[in-house]
Amino acid sequence: xxxxxxxxxxxxxxxxxxxxxxxxxDTCGGTWIKAFQYWKWxxxxxxxxxxxxxxxGTQLPVTDSTQAKLCPECGHLLTRRQVxxxxxxxxxxxxxxxxxxxxxxxxxxxxxxxxxxDVHFIFSSAWQHRIVEExxxxxxxxxxxxxxxxxxxxxxxxxxxxxxxxxxxxTMMAFLSGLDL
Ligand SMILES: [Zn+2]
Ligand SMILES: [Zn+2]
Numbered sequence: 001x002x003x004x005x006x007x008x009x010x011x012x013x014x015x016x017x018x019x020x021x022x023x024x025x026d027t028c029g030g031t032w033i034k035a036f037q038y039w040k041w042x043x044x045x046x047x048x049x050x051x052x053x054x055x056x057g058t059q060l061p062v063t064d065s066t067q068a069k070l071c072p073e074c075g076h077l078l079t080r081r082q083v084x085x086x087x088x089x090x091x092x093x094x095x096x097x098x099x100x101x102x103x104x105x106x107x108x109x110x111x112x113x114x115x116x117x118d119v120h121f122i123f124s125s126a127w128q129h130r131i132v133e134e135x136x137x138x139x140x141x142x143x144x145x146x147x148x149x150x151x152x153x154x155x156x157x158x159x160x161x162x163x164x165x166x167x168x169x170x171t172m173m174a175f176l177s178g179l180d181l
Contacts, residue, residue: 004069004078004092004101007031011072019044022107023072028065031107032072035098042117049114051085059112062103064089073097081123084131085115093123 003009003025010022013031020041023032069078071094077090078101087109092101100119102110110116121127145153163169 001032001072003028003030004032004072005065005067005103006013010130012041029104030065031102033100033102033107034073035094037102038098038100038119042120045117047115051118052112052114060108062089062109063103064106065103066090069101071097071099073099079123081124081128083110083115084127087111087113087115091119092121101134 001011001023003011006025006027009025011026014022014031014058016022020033022037023034024030037176040042066080067143069080070076073158074094074097076094077094079095080090080092081108082090089103089109091103091106091108093099098146105117109158111121115122118127141153148156152175163172166172
């Protein structure tokens with residue numbers, strides 16, 4: 001099987017005990033996981049691990065390949081989807097055979113964040129919808145921050161968090177909006 005990025009290099013099995021079984025390209029460092037290997041591993045792997053919080057500065061470098069890629073197993077076009085959750089790269093999957101392509105270090109980063117057992121969800125519309133919402137929220141917050149200034153915005157965010165976690169938040173919200181209880 002040829003690498004979908006390099007196109008001339010061949011993929012070979014990664015010699016490791018660690019599952020799922022992976023095929024790698026020595027030229028670009030990419031990884032291919034066959035659908036049945038992923039599902040077999042996921043079944044043995046058990047319950048989904050909770051996603052870990054973002055760790056600043058520990059991320060391995062990624063060169064997210066943007067070109068259209070063909071499935072090394074069945075030749076169909078791979079679907080490219082954003083990972084989201086603070087990670088700014090995409091992964092590719094074949095909609096026909098279900099195999100998944102990771103550019104160099106992408107699998108390792110997903111593993112660091114415990115997102116490697118969510119790969120099948122990343123391609124769902126619910127997951128992609130959440131990413132769009134996350135981005136809209138970020139854009140909205142940026143706009144408010146620009147209007148208020150960084151200092152006041154930080155204070156306001158703390159205040160909001162404090163209210164949202166408060167057992168009497170409904171009374172507080174009513175008071176803030178001038179409602180007569
Ligand atoms: Zn390659
Ligand atoms: Zn395929």
